[in-house]
Amino acid sequence: MNIALIFAGGSGTRMNSKARPKQFLQFFGKELIIHTLENFQNHQEIDAITIVCIEDWIPYLNKLLTKYDISKVRTVVAGGKTGQESIYKGLCATKEYAEKDSIILVHDGVRPFINEDVISACIKSVKAHGSAITTVPATETIITTENDKITSITDRSKCQLARAPQCFYLDELLEAHNKAIKDSNTNMIDSASLMKFYGHDLYTVQGNVDNIKITTPADFYTFKALYEVRENQQIFGL
Template sequence: MNHALIFAGGSGTRMNSRARPKQFLQFYGKELIIHTLENFQNHHEIDNIVVVCIEDWILYLEKLLAKYEIDKVKKIVPGGKTGQESIYNGLCEIKEFSKPNDIVLVHDGVRPFVNENLISGCIKTVKEKGSAITVTPAIETIVTLEDGRIKTITDRSKCFHAKAPQCFYVDELFEAHKKAIDDGNLNMIDSASLMKFYGHELYTVQGNFDNIKITTPADFYTFKALYEVRENQQIFGL
């Protein structure tokens, strides 16, 4: 089986959304987390979804799931103090009903433009190679600094942005998390970093450039523009 683990535990401080976390802001009449979840709900290869959520907002999310008939969500679990701990909390729940060789796709709840082809490509790549990290090419020059001066300029053709989904076999990602807890490595930035640290080979899937993460107010306007483009494509068959 294939499980989606959706991280919706952020508080939205960079969005300056005091009333509610960014994942619950409404865009075109629908909460951002719902835009994201519908991509996995409607994908024929996704069997189950577990959502990691801010504890105080779990009841509200349950009401949204009922409203929009998102029935693949098997469990909502409270987030931890860090992103790493939150993902581990979700994995613990998935382990309760997963089987050997099941796959998990770890995805941001505020990354709503993940599409069908990307989800399918991630699942296929895990089956073939053991992991699948979504990447997009870097489109600007990458430099490293030392004492305020540019130290190196990296060949841009070799640089990519790691995004989401980040996908693995459930058992392998769970064991890596257990090792990290035992070793006291509790601040890994994402699942790819964690798996790389513990010796796993990471393979990539080319992501779509519009698969952005809604983090700042500027991202809100980008979302609106991309959403309208998608709507027009559907209406006019572009």
């Protein structure tokens, strides 16, 4: 099985939204989480979806899943205190229904521009190498600092920015999480960092540059512009 694990546990504080978390804000008539989910719902190679959600918003999410006929969702679970704990809870819930050698694609619910080609490439990379970390080229200079002093400048041509999805075999990612729990290692920033720490080789898949994470008001305006460009391309064949 190829399974998408969608993290929708953020509270949206950077979006300055007092009424609802950012993943439930409406854009062009649909909630942001639905824009994201439809990419996996409509992909032929995705067999199932698990969603990790803020507990109080699960009933509302379930209504949206019915409204928009997101039928591949097998389970929705409450998130934890941290992103790492939330992903772990999602992995455990997924394990309950997943088949042997299932591939898991960990993706942010607020990255709505993931596309079919990238999803397919990620699945192919996991089958070939055991991992797929979606990346885009770094476009600005990367520096290292200490006490406000620049200690090194990295060759930008060798740098990539890690994005999502980050994909692995389900059992291997779950095993790494269990090791982290045993080691009290709770501060990993993402699945790639966790897997690298526990000795796994990571392979990259070139992602689409517009697959941004919507976390701030400025991101909303970028999303709006990108969405309108895509709509115009479909209508006018640009």
